[in-house]
Amino acid sequence: MSKLILTVDDSATIRMLLKASLSAQGFRIESANDGEHGLERMHEVKPDLLITDINMPKMDGFELIEAVRKTNEFKGTPILVLSTEFSDEKKTRAREAGATGWITKPFDADRLGAAIRRVCP
Amino acid sequence: MSDELDEIQAIFFEECVEGLAVAEEGLSAMAAGDTSAGVIAGVFRAVHSIKGGSGAFGHTALLGFSHRFENVLDEVRAGRIAPTPEVTQCLLGAFDILSDHVSAAQTGGDAPDDGLMLEQLDAILAGGGAPAAQPEPEPVAPEPVAAAEDEFGFVPVAAPIIDLDADFDPFGFEPVAVALDDFDAPEAAEPAGWTVRFGPSRAAMANGGEPLLVIRELESMGGEVTAVDSEALPPLAELDPEDSYFVWTLTVPASVDERDIRDCFDFVAPDSLIEVVRAEDTVVGGAEPGVAAFEELPFEPVPFEPISFEAEPVLAEPVPTPAPVAVAAPVEAPRPAVAAPKAEAPKPEAKSGGVEVAQSIRVDLGKLDQLLNLVGELVIRSSILSDRLPPADQERVELPELSRLIRQIQDNVMSLRAQPIKQAFSRVPRMLRDLMAETGKRVQLETTGEMTEVDKGVIEKIGDPLTHMIRNAVDHGIEGPEEREAAGKPAEGTIHLSAEQKGGRIIVRVRDDGRGINRERVRAKAIERGIITADAQLSDEEIDGLICAPGFSTAETISNISGRGVGMDVVRSNVESLGGRLEINSVPGEGTTFSMALPLTLAILDGMIVRLGEQRFVLPLANVIETVQPEPGQVQATSPTSEVIELRGQYLPVRRVGEMFGLRSQRAPEDSLVIIVESDTAGHVGLMVDTIDNRREVVIKSLEDNLHPIRGLGGATILGDGAIALILDVDALVVPGGGFSKYVLKGLAA
Numbered sequence: 108m109s110k111l112i113l114t115v116d117d118s119a120t121i122r123m124l125l126k127a128s129l130s131a132q133g134f135r136i137e138s139a140n141d142g143e144h145g146l147e148r149m150h151e152v153k154p155d156l157l158i159t160d161i162n163m164p165k166m167d168g169f170e171l172i173e174a175v176r177k178t179n180e181f182k183g184t185p186i187l188v189l190s191t192e193f194s195d196e197k198k199t200r201a202r203e204a205g206a207t208g209w210i211t212k213p214f215d216a217d218r219l220g221a222a223i224r225r226v227c228p
Numbered sequence: 229m230s231d232e233l234d235e236i237q238a239i240f241f242e243e244c245v246e247g248l249a250v251a252e253e254g255l256s257a258m259a260a261g262d263t264s265a266g267v268i269a270g271v272f273r274a275v276h277s278i279k280g281g282s283g284a285f286g287h288t289a290l291l292g293f294s295h296r297f298e299n300v301l302d303e304v305r306a307g308r309i310a311p312t313p314e315v316t317q318c319l320l321g322a323f324d325i326l327s328d329h330v331s332a333a334q335t336g337g338d339a340p341d342d343g344l345m346l347e348q349l350d351a352i353l354a355g356g357g358a359p360a361a362q363p364e365p366e367p368v369a370p371e372p373v374a375a376a377e378d379e380f381g382f383v384p385v386a387a388p389i390i391d392l393d394a395d396f397d398p399f400g401f402e403p404v405a406v407a408l409d410d411f412d413a414p415e416a417a418e419p420a421g422w423t424v425r426f427g428p429s430r431a432a433m434a435n436g437g438e439p440l441l442v443i444r445e446l447e448s449m450g451g452e453v454t455a456v457d458s459e460a461l462p463p464l465a466e467l468d469p470e471d472s473y474f475v476w477t478l479t480v481p482a483s484v485d486e487r488d489i490r491d492c493f494d495f496v497a498p499d500s501l502i503e504v505v506r507a508e509d510t511v512v513g514g515a516e517p518g519v520a521a522f523e524e525l526p527f528e529p530v531p532f533e534p535i536s537f538e539a540e541p542v543l544a545e546p547v548p549t550p551a552p553v554a555v556a557a558p559v560e561a562p563r564p565a566v567a568a569p570k571a572e573a574p575k576p577e578a579k580s581g582g583v584e585v586a587q588s589i590r591v592d593l594g595k596l597d598q599l600l601n602l603v604g605e606l607v608i609r610s611s612i613l614s615d616r617l618p619p620a621d622q623e624r625v626e627l628p629e630l631s632r633l634i635r636q637i638q639d640n641v642m643s644l645r646a647q648p649i650k651q652a653f654s655r656v657p658r659m660l661r662d663l664m665a666e667t668g669k670r671v672q673l674e675t676t677g678e679m680t681e682v683d684k685g686v687i688e689k690i691g692d693p694l695t696h697m698i699r700n701a702v703d704h705g706i707e708g709p710e711e712r713e714a715a716g717k718p719a720e721g722t723i724h725l726s727a728e729q730k731g732g733r734i735i736v737r738v739r740d741d742g743r744g745i746n747r748e749r750v751r752a753k754a755i756e757r758g759i760i761t762a763d764a765q766l767s768d769e770e771i772d773g774l775i776c777a778p779g780f781s782t783a784e785t786i787s788n789i790s791g792r793g794v795g796m797d798v799v800r801s802n803v804e805s806l807g808g809r810l811e812i813n814s815v816p817g818e819g820t821t822f823s824m825a826l827p828l829t830l831a832i833l834d835g836m837i838v839r840l841g842e843q844r845f846v847l848p849l850a851n852v853i854e855t856v857q858p859e860p861g862q863v864q865a866t867s868p869t870s871e872v873i874e875l876r877g878q879y880l881p882v883r884r885v886g887e888m889f890g891l892r893s894q895r896a897p898e899d900s901l902v903i904i905v906e907s908d909t910a911g912h913v914g915l916m917v918d919t920i921d922n923r924r925e926v927v928i929k930s931l932e933d934n935l936h937p938i939r940g941l942g943g944a945t946i947l948g949d950g951a952i953a954l955i956l957d958v959d960a961l962v963v964p965g966g967g968f969s970k971y972v973l974k975g976l977a978a
Contacts, residue, residue, distance in 0.1 A: 117273070119590070120240035120281040127232050162276050176434075182470075185436040185495075191280045207436040208495035213283030226495050228441060 110227055113154035114138045115145035115171060116189070117163040121212070125158065125189075128216035134223070142166025146174050149181065156227040157181075158210075161190040161197065169204045176205035185226035189214060233285075239590060240281040244330045247274040248323070249654040255320050256657055256673075263311040271319075272301040275326065282333065289339035290329040293346070297322045300349050309352060318348050324658055420507035421482045422489060424451065427475035427501030437497055439472055445492045451480040475501060482506075593684065596645055603638050604927035610634050611924060611948030635925070646681035649727045649736070652690050653678050656698055656725060663702045670720040671706055677727040682734050686826050689806055690736065693799045697738040697822045698723065700796065705742030705820050715817065717741065730825075733808075733850070739821040745814040747771045754780060772812040772820075776800040809959060825959070833928050835945075837921035837953065838903070840886040844953045845917075846926050846945055851905040851958040853912065855920065863897035863916075873902055873914045880904065882914040883961060888940065905958050913962035924948070928955060 112134050114125045119140070126136045137152045139145040143165040149157065157175060161168035168188060175181045185207040190197070193211045201209060207226050210219060254271035279294035300319070303309040328340035424446060428439040443453065455477040462473070480489055486504060493502050610631060617627070653675055660673055706712075706721035713719050724739040747768060754760045754774045766774075774780055778797040803810045808826035835846035856862075856875065863873045863882055872879040882902060895918055902914040926945035931938060931954075942957035 118243060118277045118280055120236060120243050120277075120284065123236045123239060124284055127236065160280075162273050164270075164273065182434070183436055183438075185438075187495075191276065191283065202435065202497070205435050212280050222494065225441065225445065225492070226436065226438075228444075 109133050109135050110155040110223075111135045111137065111152060112156045112158060112223065112227075113145065113148055113152055114158045114189075115140070115142065115148075115163070115168070116160040117141050118160070121160065121189075129220065129223070132216070132220040134220075142168065142171035142174075145171050149175055150178075153180070155184070156223060157184060157186045158189050158223075159186065161188060161192055161201070169200055172201065172204040172206050187222065187226065189219075237285050240285060241330070241334045242590065243281065244278050244334075247278050248327055248330060249651065250274040251323055251326075252654055252657055253650075255316065255323055258311055258316045259313070259320060263316075265305070268301070268305050268311065272298065272305045275301055278326070278330065285333075287329075287333040289342075290326075290333045293329050293339075293342050294326060296346055296349050297326055300352055303353065315352055318345075318352060320661065321345060322349060324661065327658065422480040422484065422486070423503075423505050423507050424478045424480055424489060425475060425501060425503040426478070426493075426496075427457075428472040429497045429500040430471050434470065435497060437495060439476075439496070442492050442496060443476060443478070446478050446480060446489065449480055449484045449488065449492075451478045451484075453478050479507070591644070593645075596641070596684075600641050600645070603634070603641050606634055607638065607925050607927055608946055608948070612950065613948075615948035638925070642683070643681075645684045647684050647687050648679045649682045649687060649690075649734070650678040652682075652687045652694060653725055653727075655691070656694070659695060659698060660702065660723070663699065667702060667708075669702060669706050669708055671702055672720050672722050673725065674722060675725045678725075680727040680729055680734060682727070682826070686734070686806060689802065690824065690826065693802045693810075693824065694736070694738070696796070696799050697824075698725075701738055701740040701742065701820065701822070705740035705744070707743050711743075715743075734826045736824040736826065737821055738823075739819060741819040744816040744818055744820055745772050745775065745812070747816070750774055750780075768814075769812075772814050775812070776810060833926050833945075833955065834923070835926045835955065836903070836923050837947070838885075838901075838917040839919045839921060840889070840917055841891045843889075843891060844921060844947065844951065845885070846924075846953050846955040847903060847905070847915070847917075848942070848955070848958060849923065851907065853904045853906050856902045856904060856914070858897045858900070858902055860898045863902070863914075871897075875904070875914075880912050880914050881910070881962075882916055884916045885956070885961065886916075886918070888961065905962065907959045907962040910962040915956075915958070915961065926953070926955070 112129060114122055114129075114136060115138070116122050116125070117140050122138045122140070126138065129136050137148060137154060139148040141163045142159075145157075145159060146166065157172075159168045159171055163171075166174070168190070172186055172188075175184070175186065186205065188198075188201045188206050188209045189212060190209070191212045193209075198209050208222065210222060251271045251274040254267045254274070257267045258271070275294055275298045279291060279298055282288075282290040282294060297319075300309065300322070304311050304315065304319075309315060322345050325340055325342045325345045329342070331337065332339045426439070426442060428437070428442075443451075447453075453476055457475040457477070458473065460473045460475070461467070467473075489504050493500075496502065614627060614631070621627070656675075657673055660671055663669075664671055701723050702721075706723070707715070707717075709719035712721060722741050724737070726735075726737045726739070728735050751760075751766070751771050751774070754771075754777065755762050755764075757780055759774060759777050759780055760766065776796045776799070780797065800810045803824050803826070806826055808824050811823040811825070812820065813823070814820040833846070834849040836849055836852055838845050838847050856873065858873060862875075863871055865871050871882040871884075873882045882897075897916065900916050900918055901920055902916050903920075904912055904914050906912055924947070926947070928943045929945055931941065931944055940957055940960045942955045944952055944954050947953050
């Protein structure tokens, strides 16, 4: 069974780009459009990997990661942040919230795929 | 994939439009004084999303500008720049440029000249107390490149864990050297292999990291674990199974690129022990490796850069460097965040506040239209079915239930097409800013009812009329500041844009507080243009209506702004082609109101089937207030051509609908029914018909595909028995004087 990835981003553009480029690499993709929705979907689909944006309405990426990590079941689930931000402050914060890694937008599909396989082989 | 990309790109531009609308709404709210965190965060997010997508599609000019714009917004959001009116004005200007950038990216046109605006944004950044330590990333193109380099891995920042600080001892200890294989390094003919040490931090596994994966990956490159240091392993009783206690040592063949090795550590927690050195560089030292690394040494964390494993500096080095240099390199480029550790804990992201992003899925409008047509057919078939069943069967439970379901489907399909009219309003603020710049007039915009939902088709089509009405209001209505002050008005004029649902219609109004229509001039012009004769007796409303008469344009005599658009006659015909009406109400010195009354939906109507002689007509139920069976004498003639009905002490005008359409009815009023209707044009009016058949939902079929618009008729429909019935346009019918004169435009106040 190929790996199931949940992508959370408020931009439909990014969601579709992720879906298109990652499906092509054999991943199964589910998506959600904000943190709240993401947390809901997380429990529904129980993905192998979570990729989330930071700046989102309702619940931002940091809050989402914290909430996900609070669930025992997801303690070991890799979480990648995909954001246009790249400040150290934000990265540290994501790390403290429980993120596994940080990828800066715009992303290159192949490198993203490689990064995913690195945390979620 | 390229088709798919095109499709995604199309969605990106749709999102840009949505984002621009959100940003503009937020900025307008800021300009109006609402600088709450939610509003600012909404604007930031909108611009941020535009930036995010633009990078993905290589729109570098858009990316560059949105990035700089976002920087300023970020500072405002963080409270480091105050959203003063000046700053907000500049942001609005930047918004306009951003819109231009989006259009340019979408059409492939030239990017707008944003140099001046960028200077202004920079000035705000410089003057707003932005932290100087945070250098602005290069504009435009370099940014994505830098981002790509930065693509993976956390950049460690002032990591509080001590192990690395122990290695990199601020108090003058030697860097811990790594004691490993003591075999003789091969001669220069062949480079030495790599020695890699990896000691995952305690946090590594907590964040979903799996050290084993790194080791596996190194092994896949030919690496081999040569030693495992387990000295840090505590007694079983103290062992935390979620912790990591080992330090692995691996050798990796020399043929492997250092970059590839370091890439394996992309997602390893930054406070882990990671060393990659050429075996030949290995210094045999006395310090014991590993053990100290996981002891909580008692000295305080100091503002030093821990050993950095971040991609940038390492990747920037073309040649692998010996370990000590690798340690020193990051120190040469201290990061600002380290210099000010945690001074400003990031504030929690503001929850979405005043500005909501519309969440949606996108469906081709054509599919919705098709669905709507099918539902329309369903409605007709169900009517036919209902009519054909014997009356006894019509009451059976299934049938009313079926009708109810169909009704629900219908409502749902309608609501799919409904959009907040805000979308049509959203382009107005910018237009006003442009107009203000052109005319030197000052105008503020007020809007109400922008969440009123209207059929998407209507929204698309009212854009142009709306634009022209606003231009008209600024150009002809609002006076210049001096003139306004002389008239005792505030120097800044106001245009009020409103939408409300009223009965089955949406009323969109553009109200200005300007000078009102100059009736003398309009009348003179109309006579000059041969639209009316010099001796025509016209009411004020009729004169106002003349500005919508074909061939009438006052533009050239007053200014050229409105003249660039279409004439008001075209505006009126646009509105009418939507099944709507345009009304004008003007008070000299106080202002003018243009009102568009538009149908809520273009497709299905709740109607009352009435009979006039042999003909059946549909009267929109939304207009019907009550039905009266007149007593003898209740309907009285006031002149040979007009009648009134006395109803609870009030006299309401009555129109014989049959006669208006040339259908002769011999019935006396007391044998007829008077349906009291509410109209926008003439208030409550009685319509006299022969009988009422029943109530029915009908699917509106346009007559205009085949015929010219016919005043008094809004369309046609097919009844349950297959017969065709015409749909009455109540507002046109009730107009005093028969309703079929050529220019029927009455003030709403009348």
